[in-house]
Amino acid sequence: xxxxxxxxxxxxxxxxxxxxxxxxxxxxxxxxxxxxxxxxxxxxxxxxxxxxxxxxxxxxxxxxxxxxxxxxxxxxxxxxxxxxxxxxxxxxxxxxxxxxxxxxxxxxxxxxxxxxxxxxxxxxxxxxxxxxxxxxxxxxxxxxxxxxxxxxxxxxxxxxxxxxxxxxxxxxxxxxxxxxxxxxxxxxxxxxxxxxxxxxxxxxxxxxxxxxxxxxxxxxxxxxxxxxxxxxxxxxxxxxxxxxxxxxxxxxxxxxxxxxxxxxxxxxxxxxxxxxxxxxxxxxxxxxxxxxxxxxxxxxxxxxxxxxxxxxxxxxxxxxxxxxxxxxxxxxxxxxxxxxxxxxxxxxxxxxxxxxxxxxxxxxxxxxxxxxxxxxxxxxxxxxxxxxxxxxxxxxxxxxxxxxxxxxxxxxxxxxxxxxxxxxxxxxxxxxx
Amino acid sequence: xxxxxxxxxxxxxxxxxxxxxxxxxxxxxxxxxxxxxxxxxxxxxxxxxxxxxxxxxxxxxxxxxxxxxxxxxxxxxxxxxxxxxxxxxxxxxxxxxxxxxxxxxxxxxxxxxxxxxxxxxxxxxxxxxxxxxxxxxxxxxxxxxxxxxxxxxxxxxxxxxxxxxxxxxxxxxxxxxxxxxxxxxxxxxxxxxxxxxxxxxxxxxxxxxxxxxxxxxxxxxxxxxxxxxxxxxxxxxxxxxxxxxxxxxxxxxxxxxxxxxxxxxxxxxxxxxxxxxxxxxxxxxxxxxxxxxxxxxxxxxxxxxxxxxxxxxxxxxxxxxxxxxxxxxxxxxxxxxxxxxxxxxxxxxxxxxxxxxxxxxxxxxxxxxxxxxxxxxxxxxxxxxxxxxxxxxxxxxxxxxxxxxxxxxxxxxxxxxxxxxxxxxxxxxxxxx
Numbered sequence: 001x002x003x004x005x006x007x008x009x010x011x012x013x014x015x016x017x018x019x020x021x022x023x024x025x026x027x028x029x030x031x032x033x034x035x036x037x038x039x040x041x042x043x044x045x046x047x048x049x050x051x052x053x054x055x056x057x058x059x060x061x062x063x064x065x066x067x068x069x070x071x072x073x074x075x076x077x078x079x080x081x082x083x084x085x086x087x088x089x090x091x092x093x094x095x096x097x098x099x100x101x102x103x104x105x106x107x108x109x110x111x112x113x114x115x116x117x118x119x120x121x122x123x124x125x126x127x128x129x130x131x132x133x134x135x136x137x138x139x140x141x142x143x144x145x146x147x148x149x150x151x152x153x154x155x156x157x158x159x160x161x162x163x164x165x166x167x168x169x170x171x172x173x174x175x176x177x178x179x180x181x182x183x184x185x186x187x188x189x190x191x192x193x194x195x196x197x198x199x200x201x202x203x204x205x206x207x208x209x210x211x212x213x214x215x216x217x218x219x220x221x222x223x224x225x226x227x228x229x230x231x232x233x234x235x236x237x238x239x240x241x242x243x244x245x246x247x248x249x250x251x252x253x254x255x256x257x258x259x260x261x262x263x264x265x266x267x268x269x270x271x272x273x274x275x276x277x278x279x280x281x282x283x284x285x286x287x288x289x290x291x292x293x294x295x296x297x298x299x300x301x302x303x304x305x306x307x308x309x310x311x312x313x314x315x316x317x318x319x320x321x322x323x324x325x326x327x328x329x330x331x332x333x334x335x336x337x338x339x340x341x342x343x344x345x346x347x348x349x350x351x352x353x354x355x356x357x358x359x360x361x362x363x364x365x366x367x368x369x370x371x372x373x374x375x376x377x378x379x380x381x382x383x384x385x386x387x388x389x390x391x392x393x394x395x396x397x398x399x400x401x402x403x404x405x406x407x408x409x410x411x412x413x414x415x416x417x418x419x420x421x422x423x424x425x426x427x428x429x430x431x432x433x
Numbered sequence: 434x435x436x437x438x439x440x441x442x443x444x445x446x447x448x449x450x451x452x453x454x455x456x457x458x459x460x461x462x463x464x465x466x467x468x469x470x471x472x473x474x475x476x477x478x479x480x481x482x483x484x485x486x487x488x489x490x491x492x493x494x495x496x497x498x499x500x501x502x503x504x505x506x507x508x509x510x511x512x513x514x515x516x517x518x519x520x521x522x523x524x525x526x527x528x529x530x531x532x533x534x535x536x537x538x539x540x541x542x543x544x545x546x547x548x549x550x551x552x553x554x555x556x557x558x559x560x561x562x563x564x565x566x567x568x569x570x571x572x573x574x575x576x577x578x579x580x581x582x583x584x585x586x587x588x589x590x591x592x593x594x595x596x597x598x599x600x601x602x603x604x605x606x607x608x609x610x611x612x613x614x615x616x617x618x619x620x621x622x623x624x625x626x627x628x629x630x631x632x633x634x635x636x637x638x639x640x641x642x643x644x645x646x647x648x649x650x651x652x653x654x655x656x657x658x659x660x661x662x663x664x665x666x667x668x669x670x671x672x673x674x675x676x677x678x679x680x681x682x683x684x685x686x687x688x689x690x691x692x693x694x695x696x697x698x699x700x701x702x703x704x705x706x707x708x709x710x711x712x713x714x715x716x717x718x719x720x721x722x723x724x725x726x727x728x729x730x731x732x733x734x735x736x737x738x739x740x741x742x743x744x745x746x747x748x749x750x751x752x753x754x755x756x757x758x759x760x761x762x763x764x765x766x767x768x769x770x771x772x773x774x775x776x777x778x779x780x781x782x783x784x785x786x787x788x789x790x791x792x793x794x795x796x797x798x799x800x801x802x803x804x805x806x807x808x809x810x811x812x813x814x815x816x817x818x819x820x821x822x823x824x825x826x827x828x829x830x831x832x833x834x835x836x837x838x839x840x841x842x843x844x845x846x847x848x849x850x851x852x853x854x855x856x857x858x859x860x861x862x863x864x865x866x
Binding site for chain 2: 012013014015016017018019021022023025026029030033037087089092093094096097098100172220222253263266268270273276278282287310312313314316317318379397405
């Protein structure tokens with residue numbers, strides 16, 4: 001059995017792995033903070049945009065081009081081959097685990113932030129915007145998928161229907177957390193406009209994630225496995241909605257009794273979150289879907305706010321940047337090496353903006369808003385942000401899409417996210433004069 | 434190249450590793466919380482005692498005896514062998530990395546809590562107690578090490594001097610964080626007694642960790658490597674004390690300017706922490722020593738309290754329990770299979786209690802306290818808690834001590850920690866009547 005020297009050296013002890021992890025985290029955090037600082041200071045962008053770009057810069061598209069050996073050493077993406085056995089590089093397995101735990105907590109917090117009660121108050125207009133924001137991008141995405149299927153953008157064994165479902169779901173995504181942050185920053189979160197967007201965005205994200213769960217379940221190799229996945233997920237959602245919600249009220253009670261969220265309480269939350277994530281992953285849907293649904297059915301109020309405060313820093317500042325790097329390692333701008341592919345990229349961006357931004361603008365106008373407010377709704381609903389990257393990485397991991405389509409969709413996510421802040425700034429400033 | 438089936442199946446994909454991690458964390462957190470809840474409710478013990486015991490229960494001493502296959506599957510300690518290459522199990526590498534990051538932040542927070550100003554106010558008595566709490570256990574430990582050397586308790590290549598230095602340092606440890614928590618719970622933290630114990634405990638821990646750094650530096654294979662380790666560490670400590678302290682005041686300034694510790698600030702703290710940890714590990718001393726020293730020289734006040742609040746939950750509730758499990762996996766009660774070894778264990782416990790507890794009691798009495806206060810000082814200084822486990826795991830990892838001595842020392846750590854709460858309760862209750 002022959003092992004090339006550079007492969008043999010990858011067999012590191014735990015201490016060496018730790019040392020490398022410290023270095024990796026230092027590079028990741030420094031780059032993310034630097035780029036997002038520059039983007040915020042000079043371009044008025046949100047942190048997310050900077051961190052998305054930082055991830056791509058640390059991948060093969062920039063760092064990997066400038067210093068391929070150092071990049072390969074720091075983020076050794078290639079699996080290790082020894083004899084007949086192939087397994088992931090342990091150093092990257094550690095980073096991967098950290099990033100996934102980060103996403104799990106992140107999606108739990110997104111679920112926790114969704115406020116379904118908003119829907120009741122603004123049922124009509126939120127319903128119209130939300131339906132437009134699902135149906136139109138879903139339809140356009142599905143049509144595009146049928147057109148693009150067989151062009152090296154989807155994996156060989158993916159049926160046109162699965163491709164259509166996946167593209168539809170991934171174009172229907174709204175970056176709910178980013179939208180909430182922008183509304184907060186602009187002081188719009190409690191306004192009529194703010195609640196409308198929040199309600200529509202929540203509903204769209206909940207639906208898009210359920211669609212994704214459906215796609216993941218339906219691409220199983222055998223009918224039996226697919227039935228377990230769909231049945232198991234449905235049973236989970238129904239159980240959480242009808243019983244889980246009631247049982248979990250104990251957390252609200254504990255918080256009132258103790259006056260605050262104690263460490264014990266938080267640890268319980270974490271244990272339940274891991275069980276939910278484990279269950280949904282085990283039946284065949286992604287782990288973070290379990291955490292997301294758990295977040296939705298958790299009690300609201302003081303408990304939720306407090307949990308959010310406790311977990312936010314860990315997630316957004318430390319763990320999520322690791323995810324951006326993974327996403328960036330998968331993004332290979334070099335793959336877009338033909339005018340045809342760039343044309344497809346342009347088409348996808350157009351579809352995304354038309355499907356979500358324009359459709360939501362028109363829907364808001366139709367439901368009675370004025371043009372400016374309607375356009376603000378459209379601009380906000382159109383951001384994809386990190387939520388899109390999550391769904392794309394799942395699609396790539398599960399072998400639904402190829403690295404080429406992945407890269408195209410990442411560009412779309414960045415373009416729609418970059419558009420949002422300046423547009424909203426411009427619309428809102430005009431509004432106030 | 435032949436690979437046994439149970440070895441081949443260890444080559445897991447990243448998703449499988451993540452799924453296993455979720456299960457491992459669920460088991461670890463549930464067990465730690467359950468045992469520490471029972472210990473607190475029925476035996477009046479602190480959380481740490483329960484978590485120390487939970488770790489041992491999940492190791493070969495209980496879980497491994499009751500369900501060896503399941504335990505080996507959940508916590509696969511054995512390294513993977515493929516052909517001529519041996520490397521750690523990736524699943525355990527992930528847990529290891531998490532536990533070490535946890536320890537790093539934990540020791541940073543311990544450093545941040547040390548208040549050297551206390552020494553100025555109670556210089557005389559704190560100095561006497563602190564010196565007694567170092568010299569006596571260090572001397573007794575060193576004598577014991579000379580006596581026990583060559584008895585299969587220290588590794589073959591460890592010189593008697595290194596063994597003596599290590600035993601001395603590890604017997605001088607005080608569980609400073611636990612001591613602070615007990616004083617807080619009993620409302621003693623602001624009293625004369627409280628400041629005396631805190632000051633003496635801080636000083637002892639700072640000295641013991643420097644001694645450990647010295648041991649680690651001195652056991653290097655060659656003189657050159659030892660000089661780099663000692664010189665590099667000394668340079669680091671001096672730099673941090675004289676310059677770092679001044680530079681790091683910027684954090685205090687930022688906190689005042691922003692009114693609170695922002696995520697940006699926290700991320701900077703984290704980046705610097707990782708660089709410090711990387712540096713000390715790189716020159717040849719353990720990573721957590723770098724984080725500990727950084728904690729000591731960080732600015733105090735609002736900044737420190739806020740950082741503490743932000744990082745405490747993540748560390749003590751989520752990451753530190755993983756460390757207890759690692760420690761428990763290394764603890765093999767089955768190794769103590771002869772009356773001679775149990776006699777040695779008893780001797781070590783006796784030395785530990787005499788050296789630290791009795792010596793500090795007498796020193797406090799001599800410095801002018803009454804008997805009850807002096808005994809409280811002794812009981813508090815005598816707890817080893819988690820700090821001892823950290824130093825023991827480093828000793829085992831670095832090949833200083835054998836698993837047998839490790840197990841004996843863990844028993845000592847648990848006994849001295851279990852003693853503390855009831856003793857202090859009894860002494861303090863008497864005090865108030």
